[in-house]
Amino acid sequence: MxxxxxxxxxxxxxxxxxxxxxxxxxxxxxxxxxxxxxxxxxxxxxxKPRVLEDFCTVQEEIYFVENMAKAIKWAGSRKVIELDPESDHTIANATFTLRRSDGYEVYNIRFVNQTTDDIGTSCECLEFREKGYFCAHQMATLVRCLQEGLFKLDRWTGPMTPEVEDIILANVFRKKRSRR
Ligand SMILES: [Zn+2]
Structure with missing residues (x-):
């Protein structure tokens, strides 16, 4: 982790x-x-730091779960998440594009996985740059990479919680199977 x-x-x-x-x-x-x-x-x-850590952990889990729901929806659209076809399990690049009433929101996302025990992930948005969150854009990229088989969920070394893992298993892979 x-x-x-x-x-x-x-x-x-x-x-x-x-x-x-x-x-x-x-x-x-x-x-x-x-x-x-x-x-x-x-x-x-x-x-006490212990109290604060527990509180932050709970809040971060809520952020992860709430945003993962959005991310799964985005990952399903080729227009929103465009994965660079050169991407593989060592480097994945994606572009997030969402139409807003006043224009487009566009961010580039990058996953670098060149060591065995850790993965570096980044996004151009403020949630990542200023707050250091594993943002919804990165979550959507992760979901798309899982769908495309670039990563396996059980081998993913980036941010994950058991609850989010369940959400992905239930909503991403089950949906995929039922379409066939
Ligand atoms: Zn982002």
């Missing part, structure tokens, strides 16, 4: 609402007027 980013980054990329819910659930006081940066500092100072 990839290395976890530091706690401060993991907290900073959550929404203010999530951070407030945490303070509330932990019965802290004196946080209601804090801006996001101050709220993160306050939480880091007042709660």
């Amino acid at each position: 990839p290395v976890e980013p530091p706690l401060k980054l993991r907290l900073s990329r959550l929404t203010v609402t999530s951070l407030r819910n945490l303070c509330d659930a932990q019965k802290l006081s004196g946080w209601s007027n804090l801006k996001k940066d101050e709220l993160v500092q306050f939480i880091l100072k007042n709660l």
